Amino acid sequence: MSFNVLIVDDSNAMRSVIRKVIQLSGFRMDHCYEAENGKQALEILSDEWIDVILSDIHMPEMDGFELLKAVHQHEVFRNIPVIVISTEGSLDRVSEAHALGAKGFIKKPFLPEELKRILHEVIGVGDEGEYQADTDGCDF
């Protein structure tokens, strides 16, 4: 079984890094969708089947907390696990994210192993080694 992932971050560089880490982690990813902010993420969620969301907090237009609220309040989207990946890691921010329904919180900078571990914890898959991504070169 493959999974569809939605990465939400206003930084192209960070989206690229997260995508590569997921690909290299053995996680079987079918499609990887990307959004620059919460608003774009909600548009993608309306059109595509998404299995897991990885979202930054600090973004223009619609930030990660607003996205979490919208996802949590939606009848269908609320079942999609959200993992927050952010530089903002104060105890209050982490608690707020969990209160809004986040299933995991990763503080930047992070090691690839941390993202892999949280993905395993949240969706309980990976490491089957079936996904062979082309990770050569710059796919920014």
Place this chain on the structure above:
Amino acid sequence: MRENIRQTLTDATFEVFEKMFFVFLELVESRPFQYEHVSCIDFDGTEKGTLCVMMSQGMTEMMVQNMLGCGPSEMTEQIIEDCAKEAANMVCGNFLRKMSERDVFDLSLPKYAPMKEAPALGMTSTDSGGVEAVFFESEGERLQLRISWQERRSG
């Protein structure tokens, strides 16, 4: 206080550059250097201020290459800008967490400019705060972190 800020900024920079950019820095003494890229981010909470990351061309190329796997011919201004902004964002967030995990700070969106287009950057000392700078080198390439801060006045 100032020594604590310098040490915490140094620790945060080491951590971010090793984990995200795979660049292993060495702390060096201050000396005149013409940096080519700068990214800055403002923070506001129990204290407010600005953190800036200044990089030589070779340092930005190392960061982009290591973080994204881009060869020199694939590097665009947009990619360099994105990496520079992410560096400021991560160092600032990491620095503030190390200073106090209990305090909540609001961070601005990071800004970037080639050094020649960013002359002032608002890095000035104030009566209730100051400016600290820390200098690094890796493989002959230079990096400087500057932080200005001002304590919030209550009432």
